[in-house]
Amino acid sequence: EPEVTQTPSHQVTQMGQEVILRCVPISNHLYFYWYRQILGQKVEFLVSFYNNEISEKSEIFDDQFSVERPDGSNFTLKIRSTKLEDSAMYFCASRKLAGGDTQYFGPGTRLTVL
């Protein structure tokens, strides 16, 4: 069964450094998402991406964040200058159709900012 993959599984970085989190969505999916989850808290929407552009973004997704689909398979989240409070699990998800179709989540990347 196809699945969403994410790399790396764990990223440790120093405050102020740039990080790029990578995702490979399911191949025939059209809608892509990034979420974050601080330990013990709820899943928070960051951004959705469709047709090579951002569809929606949350107030969390400020100028420090950017997303890109550099080729036909990868979907990346860049944090330009990490802060301590960026430490969280970051999940990528993809969906085939609009509306309520299933979102498939990747296993997540645990980001630790020191």
Add this chain to the structure above:
Amino acid sequence: GQSLEQPSEVTAVEGAIVQINCTYQTSGFYGLSWYQQHDGGAPTFLSYNGLDGLEETGRFSSFLSRSDSYGYLLLQELQMKDSASYFCASHTGGFKTIFGAGTRLFVKA
């Protein structure tokens, strides 16, 4: 603002039925989904309601009432492996998903 309310935790015994409620206040509401998350794992899709009424998927059912801004997830024949967190999530226009804070379900033998 956009918010979803669900109980923080629920405890039930193996074999029982449990209902997890969710009330929402979201503009541009499109539908309500339910996700399961085990500790250290990723959210896994369980069910979606775009229309009022009941959706059944095996041991799991989900209900939506748009007029009441209310939904619930029903888990039947509870098993120990059902111990996890359950999140309701509202969709707006298909591009934004807002999650509730989650309900921790403890299943006891």
